[in-house]
Amino acid sequence: MAGRVLAERRAGHDVVVVASAMAGETDRLLGLARQVCGDPNRREADVLAATGEQVTVALLSMAIQDLGGEAVSLLGHQVRVVTDGVHARAHIRRVEPDRILEVIGRGQVAVVAGFQGIDEVGNVTTLGRGGSDTSAVAVAAALGAQSCEIFTDVDGVYTADPGICKNARRIARISHEEMLELAGGGAKVLQFRSVEFAMRHGVRIHVRSSFDDGPGTWVVPESECSEQPMVSGVAIERNEAQVTLVGVPDRSGVAAEIFRPLAQAGIVVDMIVQNAATGGSTDLTFTVARADLGRAVSLVRGPAEVAGARRVQSDENIAKVSVAGLGMRSHAGVAQRMFELLAAESINLVMISTSEIKISCVVEASQGERAVRALHDGFGLGNPS
């Protein structure tokens, strides 16, 4: 990595590198925490986890210097990357560019610790899993960088998971909006929040392989996308579970009461579907991360009872399959085509949810991969075989 950084520097570019922790390090650190206590305090877990990136920025800076370059590491409190105070999943409020500009102004490479920040009073915070992507985008935005290159273990964004669709194609250029829908749909190449941040600030992301010099995928503002395919890619998310409140009386304010405790507990609700009420009651179904299912069920049980729901049931055995594409805005019938393709495979749809440029269906877990292949082929996304 030091060699690649120096090559860019020697090509005349100002370079700021954002480093994440070494593979497995964050887990190792949190493992130490579990050795000393059952439920690690979140503030202290952030102090602990932030050392992972502190180690890599120091090592990468040394490695750059060893190759004859000049580099200066910068930690969250030095940059400063200022976040809110929500430990373990902090949001970046601002990245102060002065110290970085000072370093690159001297011709040195700035090596910034990803994943970490400080809150307004100087407590160490972290951004959550994959947060280094977001750090990189935020730094790029603060500096008005030409682009933010994200080096990862795959060589780009694909029309579908190549492990599922043998003929999946690398996408050369995709809009932030589409990438966001695919990331939310389970395409794990980039952290969702990093794409969101990039879209809001117009940061051009170049997804590249850490291991070779391939062309990768550009994730860019919609204005730079001349092509607007109806469907750009298919994604599958297998880490969700669904909760259904059966027979909820149809009166106003019920949904607010049901979801308030989840929001307060910081549980992210993904899809929400409510059937049109018949006979004065309705079924309300939503999905959460599988890891949150137990808490979610126990949190909604009380309000569900108060609201008069007949029962609360849950199902972990689901997969969410999504297709996304800018062209959906102007082309009707994509949803209809999706339903037909799945029906032809006898795949039953448990939930359906649509946004402007994405359609997601929840299906039985065992049918997920088959659904992806049917959609990938049906929308003609693969390489010609």
Added chain:
Amino acid sequence: MAGRVLAERRAGHDVVVVASAMAGETDRLLGLARQVCGDPNRREADVLAATGEQVTVALLSMAIQDLGGEAVSLLGHQVRVVTDGVHARAHIRRVEPDRILEVIGRGQVAVVAGFQGIDEVGNVTTLGRGGSDTSAVAVAAALGAQSCEIFTDVDGVYTADPGICKNARRIARISHEEMLELAGGGAKVLQFRSVEFAMRHGVRIHVRSSFDDGPGTWVVPESECSEQPMVSGVAIERNEAQVTLVGVPDRSGVAAEIFRPLAQAGIVVDMIVQNAATGGSTDLTFTVARADLGRAVSLVRGPAEVAGARRVQSDENIAKVSVAGLGMRSHAGVAQRMFELLAAESINLVMISTSEIKISCVVEASQGERAVRALHDGFGLGNPS
């Protein structure tokens, strides 16, 4: 450790804990550095090494919370512990007490990262090996603490190394001055600079075992020492080497020229002995840490030649044996007694150096331990057998 901290807190004391890294961690981190480069940049090595204490303050805070206490970790930049900018061996300029006072004012335990600080512009610095002792003393001084308890792997300061003198006695109370002379003489219980700092700021240190509740050793201002023994303890330092410039012309300014490059290179010179000049030339001998010997010899070779010295020779095969005691100030004859005791054992003295309350002799390495035993017994320091 969390249990001991909480016991103090529950006894009604405000408690500030200074934590060092886990055993072996600093070496592990610097090993990582050597994997990426031959000569790690010192600024970055400090960023790297400082993670060791960041890990332990987080873990200790969690452990205290797990036992039902309240604790808040504070890193060097949060406290703030402000040092000069000399990486890897920074000196503390000041410890700002406000943030710690705020934490203990809320009844919480403040868990401060030892060994680390920041310079005036916010770069991470470290204090050098054993620096956490100095951090603890500096924090105690800034807060005006009743005492600074230093938990270590021995149960106190002894009249001599019990591994050398079977009948060595734990010292219940010793002055900063004596402790300083013994530490400089190779008694490794406390880091030299921590004792120096404690003496300057009147901090009472209580050296205690991490493993039991024994009485330990109090290191206190001289005014609190009613007893003033001629000799409080015997120490041996085996990690020095000596350099001799033979036949240095006897003119003013020579010593300054010889030692300037060593000072500039940050090499600490311990003993310096110059014989009275005979025939217009003299021999100049000094000792340095064994690890610095190679650099020291090559640094003085140039100025030695310029000064007209006949040759530069060195010897690693030495040990420095010291006796220290406040009583030396008022009792003549301690040095004479020391020389007699060593002569009775046929131990040859290579160098002699005296301070107000200490006498050090350099002897051949192989005779070092025998010298310690002779002095320990001769000055009656041991337990009555």
